[in-house]
Every structure is written in C-alpha cells, then in structure tokens.
C-alpha cells in the first residue's frame with residue numbers, strides 16, 4: 001500500500017514538473033507579438049479594403065516571413081450593437097463583416113487583431129465592451145479573432161476597478177473557446193506590470209501614445225527600459241507601436257509634435273524596441289515602403305534579438321550624458337549589446353565587456369552593418385548622434 005501511495009506521489013510530482021517545464025511554444029505570446037496596426041497612421045479611416053490590402057502587403061513584402069504575423073484593427077471599426085446586443089462592425093467600412101475579413105487574413109497565413117475598451121465607449125467614442133465582456137468575447141471568437149487590444153478610456157481611474165475590468169475580459173476570453181492574445185492598454189498609469197499578467201494578459205502598454213518624433217522615442221524608452229524584470233515569455237511590456245517609416249505623415253502619431261524622424265532615429269526605435277523585448281508592431285503604410293524603411297523593419301538579425309527564446313528584456317548597464325548601454329542575454333550564452341548615443345554629436349565610444357560583467361572574449365557581429373568583427377574583449381567605434389549600434393556577442397565555444 002505504502003509503495004503504491006509513494007508511486008502515486010512520484011507520478012504527481014512528475015506531472016507537476018513536466019507541466020512547469022512546458023516548452024514556451026504552448027503558451028500564448030511565447031515571444032513578443034509582431035505585426036502591423038492601423039492606428040498611428042490611419043486612425044479611424046479604416047475599412048475592409050484597406051485591411052485586405054495590408055494583408056496582401058504583409059504576405060508579399062517579406063513582413064510575414066520575417067515574423068510579423070498579426071494584422072490589427074484598432075479603434076474605429078465598430079458600428080454599435082444589434083437588437084440582441086451583439087457587437088457589430090460599421091457596415092459602411094466593413095460591409096462583408098469581420099468574419100469574412102478574418103477568413104481572408106487567415107488565408108494569407110496571418111492572424112487578426114481587434115480593439116475594444118473597458119468602458120461603454122472607446123477612446124475615439126465608439127461602442128465598447130464594459131458589461132458585455134462574455135458576449136463580446138464570444139463574438140470575437142466566432143469571427144476568428146486572435147488578439148484583443150483592450151483600452152481604458154472613459155473608465156474609472158482607480159487601480160481596483162481597472163484590475164476588475166481587465167479581469168472580467170480576461171475571464172471572458174478564457175471561456176470563449178478560442179486562443180486570443182489579451183493586450184492591456186491603460187498606458188502604464190496604474191503600473192500594470194505589477195498585476196496584468198496575473199489577471200490573464202500577455203502584454204500591457206507601459207506608456208502613453210508614441211508620436212513620430214525623436215523626443216517621443218526617448219521619453220517612452222526611458223519609461224520602459226527600467227521595467228525589464230517584468231518581461232518574459234507570455235508577459236511583455238508594451239511601449240506602443242514602432243514609428244519606423246512614418247516620415248512625418250499625418251495621422252495620430254503625427255499629432256502633437258509628430259514631425260518625423262531620420263532613418264538613423266527609426267533604426268534606433270527598432271533597435272531599442274528589439275532590445276526591450278517589446279512587441280514589434282509597425283504602423284506605417286506598408287503597401288509602399290521606402291527601401292530604408294524595409295531594411296529597418298525586416299532586419300532578421302535584429303528581429304532574432306527581439307524574438308530570442310529566453311524572452312529577456314535588456315538591462316541598462318550604463319547611463320550617462322552621452323550614451324546608454326543595454327545588455328540582453330540570449331539563448332546559448334550569447335548577448336545582444338546596444339550602444340545608444342542620445343547626444344547631439346557623434347562620439348568615439350569604447351565598451352570593455354568586462355565592465356558589463358561579461359567574462360572573456362566574444363565573436364562580435366554588427367547587426368546593422370552586417371559586419372563580422374572578429375573576436376575581442378571590447379568594442380570601439382564611432383556612434384553618430386541618435387544612432388544605436390547593435391551587436392551580437394557570440395560566446396566562443
């Protein structure tokens with residue numbers, strides 16, 4: 001009898017252990033989600049033709065191949081509720097309905113994201129999900145939605161209510177019969193990194209909306225970079241969309257001083273977001289991308305840093321008046337090293353790996369120049385104003 005009981009305990013121990021070591025592929029958002037979102041360029045001017053064109057573009061322009069798999073419809077798609085209180089799209093913008101659109105998007109090998117809000121109305125004043133969480137989650141599942149961005153405009157300010165409202169939608173999604181990534185969007189105001197993962201979210205915005213401006217990239221980076229302990233497979237800090245390639249165009253990201261950035265600055269946006277294991281969500285017009293924009297968004301070595309299976313957000317190791325240095329541990333003992341010159345002048349910078357706590361020598365690859373730089377214990381180079389050097393340090397086996 002005793003033998004049998006201890007065998008049962010052994011079995012139980014084994015099961016618990018195995019499930020604790022589940023490969024990260026079996027959880028939602030095991031790596032930071034990658035995709036494209038309507039908001040920061042098109043705002044509310046969206047419709048099914050546009051979304052289909054974006055799906056075509058993503059499938060053809062290398063984005064899907066590079067890992068950008070979510071196509072997300074942000075605010076402005078809603079057309080109220082029908083007589084049974086089912087959420088419906090604006091029939092003029094989406095005459096074929098969201099299910100047909102999801103089928104189209106899925107047929108391209110992409111996933112479809114949608115947007116709602118934890119109040120009666122969204123930020124742009126459209127019908128939202130408060131009080132209809134279960135019904136809306138079922139509708140989203142029936143349509144074939146794969147990702148829900150859930151905003152917090154028009155909702156009470158206190159953290160307790162926010163947690164309860166996000167919990168209500170997370171529970172509804174759990175029960176809806178489809179795996180839907182849940183993205184909290186309360187702009188970091190109530191420190192969601194402390195509670196959103198426990199409520200069932202896979203990511204949470206850490207800041208207010210990004211603008212197409214260098215000052216915005218630096219401000220958001222500054223807020224998000226300190227939150228590295230909270231990121232990991234299935235739970236990510238979200239410092240908002242990439243502004244790469246917007247080039248000062250009109251649209252929400254062009255408001256309030258969104259004057260555009262240089263390509264060097266867009267490259268820094270991509271580098272820092274990759275180092276911070278942030279979702280890589282483009283928002284520029286991907287139907288007609290400048291070659292420089294493509295080179296930034298589609299750099300596979302940079303994306304590999306972002307998507308690394310360890311899922312670590314880089315830690316800032318050096319912060320001074322000229323430059324910042326970030327270090328991100330990668331699978332197999334490699335590291336990604338970013339050197340950001342945030343000053344107004346180019347600088348000659350030397351980084352001794354020892355001072356970052358790294359032992360020995362590493363094989364260095366410059367991921368933007370695509371240079372193999374040989375084996376060394378330090379890196380020295382000229383970093384332009386607002387440039388970020390991104391290096392992969394490969395462990396010598």
Ligand code: GLA
Nearest residue numbers: 039074075123124151185209
């Ligand atoms: C908020 C969000 C944005 C966008 C808009 C839509 O401002 O932070 O990302 O979703 O609402 O109205």
